[in-house]
Amino acid sequence: MKHDLTLKSLTSIFILFSVFVFSSCRKDADSGDSRTTTANPMAGMYKVRGSMYNYNGMVSWTGPSAGLNQTDPISVPAGYISVIDLAPFGPKTATVIDSVTVTIPFANFLIPANCYYWGMNPSHTTITYRLSPSLLSGYSNVASYIRHFVPPTPTQKMSIRIITQYNDMPGGTGNDHIVDEVFEQQ
Numbered sequence: 001m002k003h004d005l006t007l008k009s010l011t012s013i014f015i016l017f018s019v020f021v022f023s024s025c026r027k028d029a030d031s032g033d034s035r036t037t038t039a040n041p042m043a044g045m046y047k048v049r050g051s052m053y054n055y056n057g058m059v060s061w062t063g064p065s066a067g068l069n070q071t072d073p074i075s076v077p078a079g080y081i082s083v084i085d086l087a088p089f090g091p092k093t094a095t096v097i098d099s100v101t102v103t104i105p106f107a108n109f110l111i112p113a114n115c116y117y118w119g120m121n122p123s124h125t126t127i128t129y130r131l132s133p134s135l136l137s138g139y140s141n142v143a144s145y146i147r148h149f150v151p152p153t154p155t156q157k158m159s160i161r162i163i164t165q166y167n168d169m170p171g172g173t174g175n176d177h178i179v180d181e182v183f184e185q186q
Contacts, residue, residue: 041152041158042102042118042127042158043096044185044186046090046092046185046186047183048090048181048182050161050180051084051085052086052179054080054082054083058141058172059079061077061178063145065147069161070184089107099122100120101119103117106132113132117129124151124152126151129162138169139167140171141167143165143166144163145164147162149161158183159183160183161180162181163179164178
């Protein structure tokens with residue numbers, strides 16, 4: 001009897017955890033129905049690589065060099081206290097919001113609402129990105145850079161290199177982080 005009760009409790013916890021972890025960034029979207037099925041060439045699975053550099057306090061950085069390709073090393077300020085390899089957090093899925101917008105998980109964050117929003121012009125030749133409102137509400141000093149972009153075509157998969165610097169507290173009172181993330185559509 002006790003074993004059955006424990007098993008049922010564990011099963012309930014697993015189901016709740018699964019619903020939380022496997023929810024998409026989509027519910028943090030600004031508008032639209034979450035059941036959107038609009039075709040979008042950015043949608044799908046992405047291989048991920050890159051690093052997250054963590055600092056104790058604020059750092060001064062002018063941003064990454066212009067013209068970086070997807071494999072060039074990034075020059076970040078010295079003094080970071082840890083580096084997280086982002087490859088184990090992939091693959092990641094870009095979820096459609098509409099024909100020119102997708103969401104995809106941010107860095108190593110396991111909270112589904114913490115994501116990037118990628119936007120593309122209707123001809124699919126230029127791209128922009130922003131962080132989800134849930135991320136921006138608690139962070140400050142956010143600087144965003146796109147340093148490599150290959151647009152999707154019928155014969156070519158999309159790839160993008162996104163670099164984001166932010167402070168993890170409002171008003172810059174926390175610790176700085178630099179996220180250098182490369183996405184390659186599969």
